[in-house]
Amino acid sequence: METFLIKALQLILSLSILVVIHEFGHFIFARVFKIRVEKFYLFFDPWFALFRYKPRNSETEYGVGWLPLGGYVKISGMIDESMDKEQMAQPVQPWEFRAKSTWQRLLVMIGGVLFNIILAFFIYSMIVFRWGDSYIPMSKVKSGMEFSETAERAGFRDGDVLLYADGKEIIDRAGIVDNFAAQVIDAQTVTVLRSGQEINIPMPADFVQQLMRDKKGFAGYKDDVPTVVEKVQKGSEAEKIGLMKGDSLVGVNSVLTPTFQDFRSELQKNKGLRISIDFYREGVLQTASAQLDTTAVLGFNIASYLVTDHYTFFASFPAGVKYGIRTLKGYVSQFKHIFTKEGASSLGGFGTIGNLFPAKWNWYSFWMMTAFLSVILAFMNILPIPGLDGGHVLFLLVEAISGRKPSDKFLEYAQIAGMFLLIGLVLYANGMDIVRAIFK
Secondary structure, eight states: OHHHHHHHHHHHHHHHHHHHHHHHHHHHHHHHTTOOEEEEEEEEEEEEEEEEEOOTTOSOEEEEEEEEEEEEEEETTOOSTTOOHHHHTSOOOTTSGGGSOHHHHHHHHHHHHHHHHHHHHHHHHHHHHHTOEEEEEGGGOTTOEEEOHHHHHHTOOTTOEEEEETTEEOEEOOSSSSSHHHHHHTOSEEEEEETTEEEEEEOOTTHHHHHHHHOOOSEEEOTTOOOBEEEEOTTSHHHHTTOOTTOEEEEETTEEOOSHHHHHHHHHHTTTSEEEEEEEETTEEEEEEEEOOTTOOOOEEETTTOEEEOOOTTTHHHHHHHHHHHHHHHHHHHHGGGGSHHHHHTOOOHHHHHTTSOSSOOHHHHHHHHHHHHHHHHHHHTSSOTTSHHHHHHHHHHHHHHSOOOOHHHHHHHHHHHHHHHHHHHHHHHHHHHHHHHHO
């Protein structure tokens, strides 16, 4: 229960930040062009709201709804999720959205996406400034990798060192869209080092579908990697018990753990328990006592291959922008797989997203996930689907090119169709979470 609550709290806080920033993007552009904003809400408020406040002499009511499926700003003179037909039947007023020029309305509609992208860039910048940018150049993994049966059928062999994907160096940042597997699975050719020779492996066109179907993953680090601490995460159990860079962890509860796989296996056996850890520091054997939570994660990185780049405050901003662009490219690259049978079956809702957060509160992980979700929210909202910002943008672009504005009746029907589609997708994705929870 404690793990569920911690993950749920992180998810709600993260989504609340993203929704407020997104809607503020619409709000600020609307106010710049003197468009009236009637409501600014976190979450939806059908029938009643948990909180509402309208400042004196303000045209905008601020509030918190009870239905945590997003948020909205109600902009005067616009066909949106409020479906305010009565207002649209009245004569056009100068403060309304529909009274403004095409380019002004376009900026109002892309404001949310723009602010989510800016937020992601800012968070990534602060992450690399505070914690640095950690990654593993796969060419440094001299012992090579262990590959799944699916990968072996494609031509990989245990011990292969991953070098290049379509000529680009393979780097593992351990993220969702920028780990080594994500770089390999969409490549046409992967270059590996095998027995001292570089070998090009042509990738099957349906390799991603094979991985999804087989559910055996792509590859993992070999078991002969020793457990040597490279970096201790702030606020972690590893920091509390005093582990330091260079410590070589060799035992758990007097059980020898010569490899990282052995060490991790012993931790898993002792979830939620207090354990003793034997380690060498400068050649002297020492012992420390640690309390494991239900995830059995101490909170440190092993030293064998990890590289960390550090940045000054001002240098962190271009580095953060590059990080955000790399994340966006990775997500867009993987998005196309959703339209396959295997991809559709792997869709998930709030449960899947919540499980991406750690079971123990960790600010680094929280902000990494928030930045990633901000990128996703921006991309998904700009898709040309009625009911999303991208749908409004599409109709505005058609208007700008043709010089003809779609009728209010057409926009109303498009909005209704889009809302039914989006509700269906939300129900399907969360339904898949329930199915997986029942039959796992």
